Amino acid sequence: MLYSLKMRASQSKGGQNQHISGAERILNESDLNVNVEALISRALHHSKGQPDFINVKIEAVAENEIEYIDALPVKTVEVKDAAAGQKVIIELLGKIGITNASDIMKMFSQTYNMRGAMLLNVDTLERLEPNPERGIRATFMDAADSKSNVNDKKNHFREALILASKVVNAPNIIAEVCVSDDPNYVTGYVAAPSIGYVRITKLKELGSPDGGRIFLYRGSREDVEKCINYLEKTKVLVKNISNLKNDPTDSEGNVDYIKAEIENLKDKQLYRTMNTITSPQKAHITIDNRDFILLASNNYLGLIDDERVENAAMKAIEQYGTGSGGSRLTTGNLILHEELEKDLADFKGTDSAVLFNTGYMANVGTISALGVKGSVIFSDELNHASIIDGCRLSRANVVVYRHNDAGDLEHKIKETSPANGLIVTDAVFSMDGDIANLPEIISIARKYNLLMMVDEAHSTGVIGKTGHGIVEYFNLKDKPDILMGTLSKSLASEGGFVCGSELLIDYLRNKARSFIFSTSLAPATLAAAKSALNILKNEPERVTRLQDNVKYFCSELQRQGVNVETKSAIVPIIVGDEGRAMAIAARLFDEGIYISAIRYPTVAKGQARLRAALMATHSKQDLSIAAQKISLALNYVKSETQN
Numbered sequence: 001m002l003y004s005l006k007m008r009a010s011q012s013k014g015g016q017n018q019h020i021s022g023a024e025r026i027l028n029e030s031d032l033n034v035n036v037e038a039l040i041s042r043a044l045h046h047s048k049g050q051p052d053f054i055n056v057k058i059e060a061v062a063e064n065e066i067e068y069i070d071a072l073p074v075k076t077v078e079v080k081d082a083a084a085g086q087k088v089i090i091e092l093l094g095k096i097g098i099t100n101a102s103d104i105m106k107m108f109s110q111t112y113n114m115r116g117a118m119l120l121n122v123d124t125l126e127r128l129e130p131n132p133e134r135g136i137r138a139t140f141m142d143a144a145d146s147k148s149n150v151n152d153k154k155n156h157f158r159e160a161l162i163l164a165s166k167v168v169n170a171p172n173i174i175a176e177v178c179v180s181d182d183p184n185y186v187t188g189y190v191a192a193p194s195i196g197y198v199r200i201t202k203l204k205e206l207g208s209p210d211g212g213r214i215f216l217y218r219g220s221r222e223d224v225e226k227c228i229n230y231l232e233k234t235k236v237l238v239k240n241i242s243n244l245k246n247d248p249t250d251s252e253g254n255v256d257y258i259k260a261e262i263e264n265l266k267d268k269q270l271y272r273t274m275n276t277i278t279s280p281q282k283a284h285i286t287i288d289n290r291d292f293i294l295l296a297s298n299n300y301l302g303l304i305d306d307e308r309v310e311n312a313a314m315k316a317i318e319q320y321g322t323g324s325g326g327s328r329l330t331t332g333n334l335i336l337h338e339e340l341e342k343d344l345a346d347f348k349g350t351d352s353a354v355l356f357n358t359g360y361m362a363n364v365g366t367i368s369a370l371g372v373k374g375s376v377i378f379s380d381e382l383n384h385a386s387i388i389d390g391c392r393l394s395r396a397n398v399v400v401y402r403h404n405d406a407g408d409l410e411h412k413i414k415e416t417s418p419a420n421g422l423i424v425t426d427a428v429f430s431m432d433g434d435i436a437n438l439p440e441i442i443s444i445a446r447k448y449n450l451l452m453m454v455d456e457a458h459s460t461g462v463i464g465k466t467g468h469g470i471v472e473y474f475n476l477k478d479k480p481d482i483l484m485g486t487l488s489k490s491l492a493s494e495g496g497f498v499c500g501s502e503l504l505i506d507y508l509r510n511k512a513r514s515f516i517f518s519t520s521l522a523p524a525t526l527a528a529a530k531s532a533l534n535i536l537k538n539e540p541e542r543v544t545r546l547q548d549n550v551k552y553f554c555s556e557l558q559r560q561g562v563n564v565e566t567k568s569a570i571v572p573i574i575v576g577d578e579g580r581a582m583a584i585a586a587r588l589f590d591e592g593i594y595i596s597a598i599r600y601p602t603v604a605k606g607q608a609r610l611r612a613a614l615m616a617t618h619s620k621q622d623l624s625i626a627a628q629k630i631s632l633a634l635n636y637v638k639s640e641t642q643n
Contacts, residue, residue: 001029001060001061001062001063002026002027002028002060002061002062002063002066003026003027003028003029003032003058003059003060003061004024004025004026004057004058004059004060004061004140004235005024005025005026005027005032005035005036005039005056005057005058006022006023006024006025006055006056006057006058006139007021007022007023007036007039007040007042007043007054007055007056007057008021008022008054008055008057009021009022009043009044009051009053009054009055010051010052010053011050011051011052011053011395012052012053012373012395021042021043021051023039023042023159024139024140024141024142024159024162025039025142026061026066026140026141026142026235026237027142032058036056036058039056040054040056052373052395061140061235065235066235066236066237067234067235067236067237068144068236068237068238068239069165069166069169069236069237069238069239070165070238070239070240071161071162071165071197071238071239071240071241071242072161072164072165072168072191072193072196072197073196073197074161074196074197074198074199074242075195075196075197075198075199076198076199076201077198077199077200077201078201079200079201079202080202080264080267081202081264082186082202082203082204082205084202085188085200085201085202085203086105086203088190088198088200089101089105089177089188089190089200089203090102090105092190092192092195092198093175093177093190093216095194095195096174096175096192096194096195097174098122098174098175098216100122100123100125103125104120104122104125104177104214104216105177107120107125107214108177108179108212108214109210110212111135111211111212111213111214112181112209112210112211112212114132114133114134114135114212115133115134115135115137116129116134116135116136116137116138117135117136117137117138117176117212117213117214117215118132118135118136118212118213118214118215119135119136119214119215119217119224119227119228120214120215120216120217121217121218122174122175122216122217122218123218128217128221128224130228136215136228136231136232137231137232138163138166138167138215138231138232139231139232139233140232140233140234140235140236141162141163141166141235141236141237141238142162142236142237142238143158143162143237143238143241144237144238144239144241145241156180156182156185156187157187157199158241160178160180160189160197161197161238161241162238162241164176164178164189164191164197165191165197165236165238166231166234166236166238167191167215167231168191168192168193169230169236170215170227170230170231171219171223171226171227171230172217172218172219172223172224172226172227173215173216173217173227173231174192174193174216174217174218175190175191175192175216176189176190176191176192176213176214176215176216177189177190177213177214177216178190178191178211178212178213178214179203179204179210179211179212179213180211181209181210181211181212182211183206183207183208183209184206184207186201186202186203186204186205186206186208187199187200187201187202187203188200188203188204188211201260202260202264206261215231268578269578269579269581269582269599270578270599270600275287275594276288280304280305281294281297281299281304282294282299282302282304282305282615282617283302283615283617283618283619283622284622285594287594290592291592292589292592292593292594293592293593293594293618293622293625293626294594294615295593295594295595295612295613295614295626296594296595296596296611296612296613297613297615298458298488298489298490298613299489299492299615300461300462300489300490300546300569300613300614300615300616301461301467301490301492301532301535301536301542301543301546301615301616301617302542302615302616302617303490303491303492303532303535303542304492306492306531306532306535308531308535309492309493309528309531309532309535310528311531312527312528312530312531313524313525313527313528313531314524315527316336316523316524316526316527316528317523317524319523320334320336320523321523322522322523322524323519323522323523324519324520324521324522324523325519326519326520327516327517327518327519327520328355328509328515328520329509329516332519332520333520334520334523334526336523336526336527336530337355337520337521337526339530340355340526340529340530340533341353341354341355341497343530343533343534344485344497344499344533345499347468347533347536347537348468348469348471348479348483348485348499349468349471349479350479350483350499350500350501351500351501351502351505352499352500352501352502352504352505352506353497353498353499353500353505354497354498354505354508354509354512354515355495355496355497355520355521355526356495356496356497356498356512356514356515356518357494357495357496357514357518357519357520357521358486358488358494358495358496359386359455359457359484359485359486359488359495359496360385360386360389360496361496361514361515361518362386362484362485362486362496362497362498362514363384363386363387363389363390363455363484363496364386364389364390364393364514365390365508365512365513365514365515366390366453366482366484366498366508366512367387367390367391367393367394367422367424367453368390368393368394368512368513369394369507369508369511369512369513370394370396370422370451370453371390371391371393371394371395371396371398371422372394372395372396372420373395373396374396374419374420375394375395375396375397375418375419375420375421375422376396376397376398376399376416376418376420376421376422377391377394377396377397377398377399377421377422377423377424378399378400378401378409378412378413378421378422378423378424378450379391379398379399379400379401379424379425380400380401380403380404380424380425380426380429380436381400381401381402381403382403382404382426382429382431382432383424383425383426383429383455384426384430384455384457385602386455387424387426387455390424391424396421396422397416397418399412399416403429404425404429404434404436404437406437406440406441406444409423409441409444410444410447410448413444413448413450418448418450421448421450421451422450422451422452422453423441423444423445423450423451423452423453424453424454424455425438425441425453425454425455426454426455426457426458427454427455427456427457427458427459427463427469427470428456428457428458428459428462428463428470428567428568428570429458429570430457430458430570431570431572431598431602431603431609431611432570432572433458433566433567433568433569433570433571433572434566434567434568435459435463435470435473435567435568436454436470438454438470438471438474438476438480439474439476442476442478442480445480445481446478451481451482452480452481452482453480453481453482453483453484454470454480454482454483454484455484455485456469456470456483456484456485457484457485457486457489457496458489458568458569458570459473459485459568460485460486460489460490460491461489461490461491461536461542461543461546462490462543462546462547462568462569463567463568464543465540465543466540466543467490467536467540467542467543469483469485471483481500481501481504482498482499482500482504483498483499483500484496484497484498484499485497485498485499487525487529487532490532490536491528491529491532491533491536492528492529492532493525493526493528493529493532494521494525494529495521495525495526495529542616543616545616545617546569546614546615546616549614549615549616549618549620549623550566550568550569550571550614552620552623553571553612553614553618553623553626553627554566554571556623556624556627556628557571557573557627557630557631559627560627560628560630560631561631562627562630562631562634569613569614569615570611570612570613571611571612571613571614572609572610572611572612573609573610573611573612573630573634574607574609575597575608575609575610575634576606576607576608577606577608578599578600578605578608580608580637581597581598581599581608581609581610582597582599582608583637584597584610584633584634584637585597585610587633587636587637588610588629588630588633591629591633592629593625593626593629593630595610595611595612595626595630596610596611597609597610597611598610598611610630612626612630
């Protein structure tokens with residue numbers, strides 16, 4: 001006796017079940033246990049997220065019910081990008097007599113949220129699925145040698161070839177088109193009896209969760225039920241499946257797809273490299289024995305090499321050693337952690353605070369812990385990546401509102417009517433340098449009884465008369481419920497923190513996974529941050545110097561004809577084209593100015609920019625020289641591009 005084994009994993013999002021993973025096997029009884037374990041492991045470790053529902057179904061299958069078919073012959077077409085891949089699909093469908101392939105591909109986006117496949121009349125473009133939301137599920141299939149494929153890692157090629165071979169054997173199916181919905185797999189295929197199984201190496205961008213499949217039907221309406229019955233009920237084993245040597249899922253350790261993606265990044269001017277700095281990140285730095293004016297560091301108050309901060313770090317090493325030895329909830333809780341948390345809470349005017357190892361971990365841990373099932377998170381469209389990732393890792397429904405638009409936020413809250421919810425925004429937006437309209441946003445939060453969270457990574461030590469951040473900047477009496485910040489910018493160390501009520505902080509200590517499961521910050525890091533915070537509190541003139549430098553630099557750029565504006569220490573100089581931004585940054589590097597070219601995906605495509613970050617320790621001469629050279633580089637590269 002054989003058994004059909006099916007696994008389906010899903011995640012609840014916004015009241016709907018979102019498909020995460022699925023797999024099919026037809027096996028002997030002796031192979032069931034190991035395959036059940038492998039498929040559950042696959043479901044639990046999928047790139048689309050953590051499922052909250054896994055269904056495993058086992059059914060007996062008689063030998064005489066099995067239909068054996070041969071695998072389709074395989075061909076691979078290498079393409080440079082997704083647009084080229086789409087063209088290949090249209091050409092292949094044209095070869096098998098489909099003249100409206102472009103119209104078919106326009107319908108592909110309708111498959112992205114379907115559980116199964118679209119069944120499409122190729123001539124009339126009528127959808128034939130009885131349930132369009134569910135689609136058609138081709139099931140009961142496996143390789144004839146399925147015992148050799150016990151693995152919790154999905155073999156995209158092998159499983160797709162099995163499915164395609166069955167699909168094109170179904171009555172009246174003339175072809176199938178598929179794009180994987182796995183964010184880490186960009187290959188898709190066209191399959192048809194006359195052309196076989198044609199792999200197309202790139203049909204979407206890496207990281208995209210979009211994908212689906214269309215079964216192309218040609219025949220009478222009366223025969224549709226026969227076709228669906230074959231796809232969903234006929235038990236099929238596929239013979240003669242060959243391994244694909246250049247497929248990354250078929251041969252462990254193969255890196256061809258990684259190489260291809262690196263080349264793609266280079267072609268699009270999105271490839272990133274690093275420079276080795278051999279000095280402290282002061283206003284001037286050293287690279288390859290050359291002096292540079294640094295306009296790319298978050299060392300806003302210039303405290304990284306302050307003697308008091310350095311001495312505090314060294315003293316902590318002498319007293320506590322170099323590491324913390326464990327997580328805070330086991331052995332890694334030092335008096336230094338507790339003292340710094342108290343100082344941060346006092347500085348932000350809250351009851352309590354908790355430390356995280358990075359600002360990224362603070363946002364991811366806090367937002368994912370608060371975004372419980374059934375809640376809603378309202379997030380500004382230009383929020384930092386760590387906020388976006390925290391939203392993705394939560395179980396909440398995520399609603400994105402237009403940048404800094406309180407009206408749009410309130411409109412979307414009214415549309416959603418959440419019982420529990422969180423509004424989250426950057427205080428200072430890291431790529432544009434503008435400041436959140438917090439008075440209006442917090443008023444909306446109170447009106448609709450929502451929690452309010454603000455990321456102060458780029459506002460602490462930067463805005464407000466004495467650098468206390470966005471609450472001081474707007475002179476607010478009503479503070480946000482959650483004030484998050486970093487130790488790695490104005491406070492010249494590393495780590496993140498969250499300030500709020502005793503109840504909130506107690507909750508995070510017990511629920512934020514990035515806090516619970518991380519070795520705690522090292523003694524030197526804690527002592528350095530504590531010393532820097534003390535300097536910030538006692539020397540507000542540093543904040544004044546920083547703010548004066550920002551005004552002076554902007555005025556110098558404007559005097560040179562460069563249109564800039566900011567209310568923080570971040571000065572965006574919009575360029576547009578990614579290649580031009582890289583060329584300008586490279587020319588400035590040659591001129592001794594270190595400034596970052598920011599490109600997609602950090603900012604939107606076509607919105608590449610130079611991002612200047614200023615320090616309190618920059619001299620007026622530094623800023624004048626930099627402004628002049630930036631203006632010259634902008635004009636030079638512009639003229640070179642035009643020529």
